[in-house]
Amino acid sequence: MTRRSEDVLDELVRDRYAALLARARTLTQDRVAAQDLLQEALVATFVGRARFTSVPAAEQYVRRALASRYVDGLRRRDRERVGVARLAALPVDTVPDVADASTALTDDIDAALATLSPRERACVVLRHLEDLSVHETGRLLRLSDGAVKRYTADGVRALSALLGVRPPEPGQAGVHVCLVPTEEESRG
Template sequence: MRGAWEPVLEQLVRERYPRLLTRAFLLVGPGGDAEDLVQEALLATFGGRARFASVEAAEQYVRRAIVSRFVDRLRRTGRERTAHDEAARLDPGSSSEVFSTELEVALTRLAPRERACVVLRHVEQMSVAETAAHLGLSEGAVKRYTYDGLGRLNEALGTRAPDEDADLPVRLVRGGGA
């Protein structure tokens, strides 16, 4: 007998899995088990047979679960410095299968907390308070990690912010080759 939640899960995986996987890749970087992270989030979300009114509501819940699982991993392993060092040694050419844009490659070179703050603030469009609550950081730390992360991204990409006080969201656009 199928539960009422199964069609929602099936539709979510069929239609939204690539987007969920992209979010996880932005957080963990290449070799960071993004697929495992998405699977853990799906299990956590649907393992308790949660009821959702729509696929959109389920997707939002899973996206937050991805972030929560990522933060749990950081806390559990205590390997932030090691992860940063590994990402810094990466050859961008070797990660072209997973990360297809310069922005995605540059994100992998940020320290995990910087990357998490940048992704949550500018890709997921969370507020400073929401990001702080999700990551278990103070709002000041979120602002600092975001500022430092954006500075490193601008340096890596050869760009600069149009206005340091602007809070503009980053939009990832997948397209054909440039």
Template sequence: MKKSTEADFQAFVVSRWPRMLRSAHLLTGHHHDAEDLVQAALAKAYVRWERIQRTDDPDSYVWRIMINANVDRLRRAKVREWLTNRFPEPSAPDHDDTVAERSAVLDALARLSAKQRAVVVLRYLEDRSETEVARLLGTGVGTVRSHTARALRKLREESLAPEPAAPAAHRRTKGARQP
């Protein structure tokens, strides 16, 4: 890889790492798995970086690599991990409400399928449009809408989520359909 191309890739990684890690954590439910997922995605992107740079949207290309790597990771899992609220050792009392909220969100996301989880994370936690999510997942907007509807229905049935508002940047316009 040329020196300037490698510098471009390094700049890309530095600017995207925090957001990718946050989203990967929401997708995997574990910080260490999230780091592994982002690193695996970036390793694949590094090999193809010269080609990726020439695309219209390198950011979407790398995000799609990460999402596909997560789906592949879940397919390969022979023994699934189950999140639990019980630890083998006693813990200090937790007085921070944000930790409890984060735990509730991660537990709720863990109950969804990989595709539903990806759609919810991208739509509501990353505040992306249906079109962007469809492009990142390589599916149609209708598929994104159906995954969103099923995921939200499942979360509501389990009383884990209040009625979500549309993402702030993507409020419904007159005559437009909404999931």
């Protein structure tokens, strides 16, 4: 008889929650942030199609999800920090009106996304807007991890060209989207 994933989740939370929370806290150094991180990892682990028949297998998966979610959060915060710093460096009269800019930006992104193939669009949206991992995206779309990486890279490359953003420098991860002009661009 196989165990249901719900039973495994119940047992995992009942018996291993404290240990998993301690692991999350070693990453975040903050109790509340650790609770949030653990919640995200549990949801990511058990919402998908993965079916666990043992608590140790599920716990190992949650531990990996903790690490990957933590790193993803650091990257996201770093990108946000860079964007805020660039915006703060602009003279007040060049800062775009948020209401006007957000609508125009959304329209531009929607139009650019519409030019992608359905698989490229799905991979880009799931990876970058829904913040799913490569594996989670592949599971949802029934694609291999390699195919997800390829469709995502092709889609991001096409979007970069359409939206006029700079591709990442060699050796840098991610795409650097220029939402506001640099100081040099606003002078010239």
